[in-house]
Amino acid sequence: MQLPPMDYLAPADLSEALAAKARLGDEAVWLAGGTDLLPRAKQGIAAARTVISLKHLAPELSGVRVQDGRITIGALTTLKAAGEHPELSRRLPGLRDALASIGAETLQQSVGTVGGNLCADTRCLYLNQSPAWRAGLAPCFKLGGEVCHPGGASADRCRSVCQSDGAVMLMALQAEAQVASPQGQRTVALDELYTGKGETPLALQADELLTGVSLELGDDPLGTAYHKLALRGALDYPLLSAAAALWLRDGVVSRVRVALGAVYAAPLVLIDAVAPLVGQEPTPERLAQAARKAGGHAEPFLVDNVGADLQWRKDMVRVVVARALEQAVQRAKGGA
Numbered sequence: 001m002q003l004p005p006m007d008y009l010a011p012a013d014l015s016e017a018l019a020a021k022a023r024l025g026d027e028a029v030w031l032a033g034g035t036d037l038l039p040r041a042k043q044g045i046a047a048a049r050t051v052i053s054l055k056h057l058a059p060e061l062s063g064v065r066v067q068d069g070r071i072t073i074g075a076l077t078t079l080k081a082a083g084e085h086p087e088l089s090r091r092l093p094g095l096r097d098a099l100a101s102i103g104a105e106t107l108q109q110s111v112g113t114v115g116g117n118l119c120a121d122t123r124c125l126y127l128n129q130s131p132a133w134r135a136g137l138a139p140c141f142k143l144g145g146e147v148c149h150p151g152g153a154s155a156d157r158c159r160s161v162c163q164s165d166g167a168v169m170l171m172a173l174q175a176e177a178q179v180a181s182p183q184g185q186r187t188v189a190l191d192e193l194y195t196g197k198g199e200t201p202l203a204l205q206a207d208e209l210l211t212g213v214s215l216e217l218g219d220d221p222l223g224t225a226y227h228k229l230a231l232r233g234a235l236d237y238p239l240l241s242a243a244a245a246l247w248l249r250d251g252v253v254s255r256v257r258v259a260l261g262a263v264y265a266a267p268l269v270l271i272d273a274v275a276p277l278v279g280q281e282p283t284p285e286r287l288a289q290a291a292r293k294a295g296g297h298a299e300p301f302l303v304d305n306v307g308a309d310l311q312w313r314k315d316m317v318r319v320v321v322a323r324a325l326e327q328a329v330q331r332a333k334g335g336a
């Protein structure tokens with residue numbers, strides 16, 4: 001498959017880039033590492049007339065900074081550079097593991113970026129195919145049509161799935177995205193960045209660029225963990241994943257968040273299932289109970305569109321959540 005003809009811009013700095021995007025609006029798309037965008041362009045599902053390369057912005061939008069109990073990652077930091085950053089890897093091993101699980105080290109992790117991972121499009125077994133494969137199908141909701149092939153006749157909206165590993169772990173960590181436009185900067189919680197709508201998964205305006213992501217580490221010892229089920233050990237999107245962030249004070253859970261990936265069009269945060277852990281010692285029985293509840297809470301959200309049996313994925317929610325919680329507890333206790 002070949003790339004369609006597209007105009008290519010490579011602005012020299014952030015303000016030039018923002019001005020170009022404001023001028024071109026939806027006719028242009030940002031190009032970071034290209035490992036999500038370019039395959040979609042070849043498949044004819046990223047139909048932009050112009051790509052705006054961010055390569056000259058790398059010096060200003062790359063790097064990991066730890067300051068005043070906050071960790072900030074520039075949007076153009078490669079997955080490999082972020083995952084191998086000593087401070088990030090020591091403090092957030094769950095995020096390191098999530099980033100290391102993406103694609104392959106030689107390509108996606110070396111050129112793919114953290115910002116591109118957060119903004120990667122939702123995926124679909126029917127949509128992410130060659131134009132020849134799709135030729136016999138009516139255009140779906142995501143392509144401006146009125147049908148969803150995996151959703152069947154009863155589906156009234158796009159049922160594509162967010163399979164971005166970094167997004168799930170960062171969502172569990174309650175991270176915030178920094179967003180720039182010609183009007184200035186704004187901060188948006190990842191909880192709000194993801195709309196949950198397959199047609200338009202991100203709450204970003206046409207003239208906005210994600211410049212970075214940051215999160216509070218908190219005062220209490222923090223344990224993080226990421227568990228992903230995929231068909232292969234590399235080069236594979238998750239069939240289901242769970243991220244846990246858990247803070248302990250004097251052996252008792254002071255705060256906990258769990259998010260699931262490959263469920264629907266956004267990472268799914270499970271609040272009620274894990275809330276009873278707060279104020280309690282995280283015993284194996286309590287963790288198992290939270291994981292069982294997570295399975296029940298997630299069940300209605302799971303979309304059947306990632307190439308694995310739906311019932312199996314439903315059954316596996318409690319397994320991946322239990323694994324993530326157990327490892328997060330271990331790490332919070334310093335046993336990483």
Ligand SMILES: Cc1cc2nc3c(=O)[nH]c(=O)nc-3n(C[C@H](O)[C@H](O)[C@H](O)COP(=O)(O)OP(=O)(O)OC[C@H]3O[C@@H](n4cnc5c(N)ncnc54)[C@H](O)[C@@H]3O)c2cc1C
Pocket residue numbers: 029030031032033034035036037038039075076079101102103104108111112113114115116117118119120121163164165166208209210211235236237238
């Ligand atoms: C074979 C293969 C396997 C893969 N496996 C995985 C996997 O296991 N897990 C996973 O999560 N991903 C996987 N990916 C997807 C991809 O490699 C990663 O998501 C990667 O991090 C995307 O980053 P990028 O810089 O290449 O993004 P790009 O492709 O450059 O951009 C992705 C999207 O985000 C937009 N964008 C990029 N940067 C910004 C920004 N700063 N602000 C606003 N919008 C922006 C682009 O316009 C585009 O729509 C895989 C891809 C391939 C080809």
